[in-house]
Amino acid sequence: MMRAVQLRAPASLDNLTPADLPDPGDPGPGEIRVRLAASSLNFHDFAVVAGMIPTVDGRIPMSDGAGTVEAVGEGVTDYKVGDSVVSLFFPDWDDGDSPSMSALTNVPGDSTDGYARDVVVTPQHWFTRAPQGWSAAEAATLTCAGLTAWRALFVDGVTQPGSIVLVQGSGGVSVFALQFAKAAGAKVIATSSSDAKLERLKALGADELINYKAQPAWGARALELTGGRGVDTVVEIGGAGTLDQSMLATRVGGHVALIGVLTGIVGPVKTALLMSKNLRVQGLTVGSRAQQLAMIAGVEANAIRPILDQHFPLENLADAFRHQASNAHFGKIIVDI
CATH class of the missing domain: 3.40.50.720 (NAD(P)-binding Rossmann-like Domain)
Structure with a gap:
């Protein structure tokens, strides 16, 4: 079994419900198993859990996830066990300035289950490497907020x-x-x-x-x-x-x-x-895998570290969103998994 938080219908902060769900098991060909350690809050996540962006009953929220590779499936060449990795907001947008509409629809925590859980098994292209020396909490800030800022300044x-x-x-x-x-x-x-x-x-x-x-x-x-x-x-x-x-x-x-x-x-x-x-x-809405890797190289070269606000345990995810809604935070709110 694995711990998770699910959004029950009708969507609201009060309906973010801790749950024990079946473990996803071993990775298949081209897949990796990631033990998640952190996520971070974005307005997009709030829009999902508050019902502004519709999703299905029982959705696991959160677009950002960072952790450690626990196992790799047959044919995986990008990662090995023990690697630190961070998720992609658009897993199917690899490169280029003009993605297909379908590449912009498969968003974790929105149209598919996200990272408010202990462990995931996904295709290897759903993650990139994390910056060297960064904690999972730091890396989890990059998926949405970091890449959005990077694209605004250096891509667009x-x-x-x-x-x-x-x-x-x-x-x-x-x-x-x-x-x-x-x-x-x-x-x-x-x-x-x-x-x-x-x-x-x-x-x-x-x-x-x-x-x-x-x-x-x-x-x-x-x-x-x-x-x-x-x-x-x-x-x-x-x-x-x-x-x-x-x-x-x-x-x-x-x-x-x-x-x-x-x-x-x-x-x-x-x-x-x-x-x-x-x-x-x-x-603009976030960015591509190639842009995320460029951003990671950029933060490493310039010794940039993210500004972290408060940390909340996974079970208190609703309280993290209430803190976000109060507009009292500075930088990124972290969920420790």
Whole structure:
């Protein structure tokens, strides 16, 4: 038997139910058996367990998983027993900028069972190696938040020394984007509604700070902080309620990486502003296996380590989501398995 947490219908935090389920057994050809040690929370996971993203009764949630290879099946060449590995958000998106729609639908914790459990047996391509020397808790932050930030800056964007990047808030994607941008030699403007969190962002390297509660017109303030030039990339996690300010903050020909929907899923867009500034507003959802491996090489080369918030045991997964919903966290919330 193995421990797991299942989401029972109707989906809600109160219906996250600990369960003892059958052990998945030995890996078959091309498969690996992974003993999971950690997961981390993303807004996507919250959307599933809160019922915003429909799934089946009994789904095992959580898209992020990290642990150790316990056994390998026939024909497996990428891993050996004892290897540290981390899961992929899109297991079937290997490489390339334009995946098929089918490659974007097989998401652990959403359309198939995820990593809120002790052990999994999966095809070997569902995981990559973890960064050398990282704990499972650290590695589990990369699957969704880390790779999303990486793609926004270095795949869809061209962040380099001298670039100016604006990050919103202090959640996992935003903190990773700050760390990655600074490692690339960029200048970073950080926004938050909390002065205490802004000071923590400053300690991580943020060059300029904006409290958006004190300065609701923060787009104009960001423009001012760049001498009227505007930022090269905005890591946009708010969505409908913040997009206009993000476009105001961005330079002519700049890039808004549209990642989140925290302020709503629909809303009016100032299309004249979008057009007149020749902006590129690009939606993105995480990334490919090749991009994850590039990110792992990047964090190793620059000695970047993730910022971890509180740890919760697997059995208290609902409490971890309540902590997330309170917006009190800074960086990544960890589930120890």
